Amino acid sequence: MSDDTDLARLRSELRAWLAENAPRGWRAVSNHAAFAEAQRGWFLKLLEGGYAIPHWPAPWPGGGRTLAEQRVIYEELARADTPRLLLSFVSTYHAAATLMECASDAQRARYLPAILKGEFWCQGFSEPGAGSDLAALKCKAVRETRSGGDVYVVSGQKIWSTMAQYADRCLLLVRTASDGPKQAGITFLLMDMKARGVTVRPIEQIQGDEEFCEIFLDEVEVPVADRVGEEGAGWAVAQATLASERGLTLMELSYRMRGALWRVSDLIQAQGKAEDVAVLRAFGALIGRVDSACALADRYLDRRMAGEERVGDASLVKLTYSRVLREYARLGVSIGGLAEQLRAPITFGDLNTGNWMADYMNSYAWTIAGGSDEVQRNIIAERMLEMPREPKGWVA
Amino acid sequence: MGGMSIELSELRDAAQKAFPADHLAPPRDTAWGAMAKMGWLMLPLSEDAGGLGLGRAALATIHAEMGRMLSRAPLVPALGVLRALESGEALADRSQWLERLATGEYIAASLDFTDASPGTLRAVPDADMASHVLVTGPGLVALAPTADATLVETRLWDDTRRLFDVTPGASLTVVARGAGAEAITARLREDLMLGIAADALGGAGAVLAMTVDYLRTRRQFERPLAMFQALKHRCADLKTQIEAAEALLLARAVEGARAQDIGAMKALACETFRFTAEEAIQLHGGIGLTQEHACHRFMKRAELNCWLAGSADALNEAAGRAELAG
Numbered sequence: 053m054s055d056d057t058d059l060a061r062l063r064s065e066l067r068a069w070l071a072e073n074a075p076r077g078w079r080a081v082s083n084h085a086a087f088a089e090a091q092r093g094w095f096l097k098l099l100e101g102g103y104a105i106p107h108w109p110a111p112w113p114g115g116g117r118t119l120a121e122q123r124v125i126y127e128e129l130a131r132a133d134t135p136r137l138l139l140s141f142v143s144t145y146h147a148a149a150t151l152m153e154c155a156s157d158a159q160r161a162r163y164l165p166a167i168l169k170g171e172f173w174c175q176g177f178s179e180p181g182a183g184s185d186l187a188a189l190k191c192k193a194v195r196e197t198r199s200g201g202d203v204y205v206v207s208g209q210k211i212w213s214t215m216a217q218y219a220d221r222c223l224l225l226v227r228t229a230s231d232g233p234k235q236a237g238i239t240f241l242l243m244d245m246k247a248r249g250v251t252v253r254p255i256e257q258i259q260g261d262e263e264f265c266e267i268f269l270d271e272v273e274v275p276v277a278d279r280v281g282e283e284g285a286g287w288a289v290a291q292a293t294l295a296s297e298r299g300l301t302l303m304e305l306s307y308r309m310r311g312a313l314w315r316v317s318d319l320i321q322a323q324g325k326a327e328d329v330a331v332l333r334a335f336g337a338l339i340g341r342v343d344s345a346c347a348l349a350d351r352y353l354d355r356r357m358a359g360e361e362r363v364g365d366a367s368l369v370k371l372t373y374s375r376v377l378r379e380y381a382r383l384g385v386s387i388g389g390l391a392e393q394l395r396a397p398i399t400f401g402d403l404n405t406g407n408w409m410a411d412y413m414n415s416y417a418w419t420i421a422g423g424s425d426e427v428q429r430n431i432i433a434e435r436m437l438e439m440p441r442e443p444k445g446w447v448a
Numbered sequence: 449m450g451g452m453s454i455e456l457s458e459l460r461d462a463a464q465k466a467f468p469a470d471h472l473a474p475p476r477d478t479a480w481g482a483m484a485k486m487g488w489l490m491l492p493l494s495e496d497a498g499g500l501g502l503g504r505a506a507l508a509t510i511h512a513e514m515g516r517m518l519s520r521a522p523l524v525p526a527l528g529v530l531r532a533l534e535s536g537e538a539l540a541d542r543s544q545w546l547e548r549l550a551t552g553e554y555i556a557a558s559l560d561f562t563d564a565s566p567g568t569l570r571a572v573p574d575a576d577m578a579s580h581v582l583v584t585g586p587g588l589v590a591l592a593p594t595a596d597a598t599l600v601e602t603r604l605w606d607d608t609r610r611l612f613d614v615t616p617g618a619s620l621t622v623v624a625r626g627a628g629a630e631a632i633t634a635r636l637r638e639d640l641m642l643g644i645a646a647d648a649l650g651g652a653g654a655v656l657a658m659t660v661d662y663l664r665t666r667r668q669f670e671r672p673l674a675m676f677q678a679l680k681h682r683c684a685d686l687k688t689q690i691e692a693a694e695a696l697l698l699a700r701a702v703e704g705a706r707a708q709d710i711g712a713m714k715a716l717a718c719e720t721f722r723f724t725a726e727e728a729i730q731l732h733g734g735i736g737l738t739q740e741h742a743c744h745r746f747m748k749r750a751e752l753n754c755w756l757a758g759s760a761d762a763l764n765e766a767a768g769r770a771e772l773a774g
């Protein structure tokens with residue numbers, strides 16, 4: 053009972069705060085520089101209000117929220133149609149989790165406060181030759197003593213790095229040894245994106261955005277002090293980074309999708325289809341699916357908190373969200389009809405914008421990135437259902 | 449189902465002990481007797497009324513277990529009716545009625561939500577063993593004795609269920625009137641939807657487990673079939689759909705959940721079972737088409753569940769309308 057009152061109070065406080073502070077007109081932003089500024093501004097504003105990092109532990113401002121409180125915050129942020137913090141996504145989830153779980157005290161003391169000052173981070177894992185098979189990465193790092201002190205000299209190429217063009221720092225996976233099992237030669241570095249030898253080239257995407265980039269590294273010096281974990285232990289650190297992407301983020305995104313169902317309602321009304329039984333049925337079926345994605349994300353987090361997480365649970369959540377997101381966008385495209393084929397300006401950084409073709413194209417971000425749907429299915433089949441792996445050792 | 453409270457997992461374990469998975473569809477009357485003995489017929493009854501006072505989450509747990517083993521006993525309508533009578537303000541001798549139900553007397557209710565044939569209740573489970581059927585109408589909930597009703601058994605593909613068309617006679621015992629009756633009818637429908645949905649997801653979990661086991665043991669091309677990724681991915685998708693629907697079932701198995709949300713969940717659960725059973729037969733190959741193998745029994749039960757306690761079309765349409773209005 054008192055729990056419910058606390059949540060109700062949080063909800064009404066947040067509503068009042070949002071009425072004062074929620075940014076307006078952010079959908080109209082049409083270039084990335086302005087987008088990046090707006091994102092930073094909104095992040096700092098949320099931080100000041102105590103709502104930016106509810107998933108961080110208690111001493112941090114606005115941290116230490118219960119799951120139920122986090123749920124309320126995400127719901128209200130979505131309901132008020134505020135921008136999702138796309139540019140702080142890697143810094144407040146991936147980087148924060150990596151630093152909190154695996155970094156040294158000195159690294160934590162230096163980088164966590166910087167994140168809260170509004171630093172943006174990017175993730176430099178994938179390479180042209182290392183996608184689903186991430187451990188095949190080749191970007192090479194050699195340890196040397198140079199004028200700048202003990203450094204890794206890094207050369208190679210990264211790809212698909214989201215918003216790297218605005219990033220201050222990069223979570224970088226490099227190869228420090230090429231003999232032995234491929235996972236064992238991987239090392240985890242924190243790289244300054246302004247360092248000499250770093251070149252970023254944005255990639256044009258199908259929805260007209262340039263969300264991800266190539267990163268070319270030409271003898272970039274990264275201080276050894278910026279290595280997380282031991283040399284050759286980067287694979288385990290990377291698992292902590294990747295695990296943070298699931299769970300909480302998917303709860304937030306699922307509830308955001310729930311909070312955005314009004315866009316489908318509006319579309320149905322606008323198309324004069326409020327009495328179209330086939331449309332109503334499809335909408336009802338989607339509601340069940342969206343609600344099931346929320347319920348599954350909730351249950352996953354409850355299990356995690358209780359120490360009852362099963363191998364593969366995170367994959368169930370990710371695969372469910374990615375499929376439901378596709379269904380959500382797909383339904384909008386089909387209800388909208390020909391009108392949706394007319395190209396409309398896109399909104400940066402949001403997955404449920406009501407520009408249905410753009411949303412549809414953006415939904416691939418979740419079926420491909422962070423371990424594709426097919427990779428999740430492999431994990432669920434092999435690790436949960438205990439179906440055997442294929443034999444290794446294929447030769448061309 | 450995992451991630452549940454101790455109370456619920458104890459209930460589930462007791463159910464699995466009483467009705468082991470390797471003994472599908474045990475005879476109805478012995479199963480019913482065992483259920484009465486274990487106190488299941490008074491599970492949801494309040495403690496004041498001598499029951500166990502367990503809520504909807506417990507009912508979902510039990511009904512899922514009954515779906516898993518293809519139970520023939522009409523526990524879904526029985527427990528719905530029990531809750532209905534408990535709230536029946538106009539029912540004379542209410543405590544005696546409840547005691548009779550708790551100890552094994554069965555009162556049936558229709559699982560047909562279309563109200564297509566006035567005067568006749570369709571899809572009434574196991575009317576042959578019922579003393580009465582619950583009749584609901586505008587502003588009225590009443591009991592009609594089966595002794596002066598006409599019962600016609602329908603033939604079903606699903607051989608784990610028995611359904612009757614029941615035409616009640618003139619004599620009625622009033623349970624509730626007016627707003628009370630409307631509330632009872634609404635809650636009964638929710639209970640029936642939850643019950644069938646839970647039954648469906650229990651069945652889906654069981655038929656998937658059976659399929660995965662089969663693929664792991666059956667060898668073709670010098671390897672277990674389960675090694676083929678084309679089959680693995682289909683099983684992984686089924687597993688994912690079942691887990692998502694189960695999570696939603698538990699989220700909706702609470703007092704106060706809105707009818708349209710329970711309905712959308714029921715539609716999702718039954719579609720999940722239907723598709724899982726469809727895939728199970730395909731993944732078993734020829735053996736899946738035999739009368740001897742259990743696949744077809746799950747499939748037929750899954751198909752029937754889609755039409756009991758509201759069809760997906762009707763429930764999804766209602767959910768869509770409610771969201772548009774809200």
Ligand SMILES: Cc1cc2nc3c(=O)[nH]c(=O)nc-3n(C[C@H](O)[C@H](O)[C@H](O)COP(=O)(O)OP(=O)(O)OC[C@H]3O[C@@H](n4cnc5c(N)ncnc54)[C@H](O)[C@@H]3O)c2cc1C
Nearest residue numbers: 175176177178183184212213214417420421422423424426
């Ligand atoms: C929007 C977006 C943002 C991204 N952001 C980042 C980022 O910030 N940082 C970063 O490092 N990376 C990022 N990525 C990269 C992402 O992690 C990779 O795209 C992903 O791991 C897949 O690798 P790939 O593109 O090389 O596809 P491939 O691995 O070549 O896969 C091609 C197809 O084959 C399937 N496939 C592959 N292996 C198997 C298998 N074993 N069994 C069955 N099917 C298989 C895949 O599912 C896919 O359908 C991003 C990607 C996207 C789409």
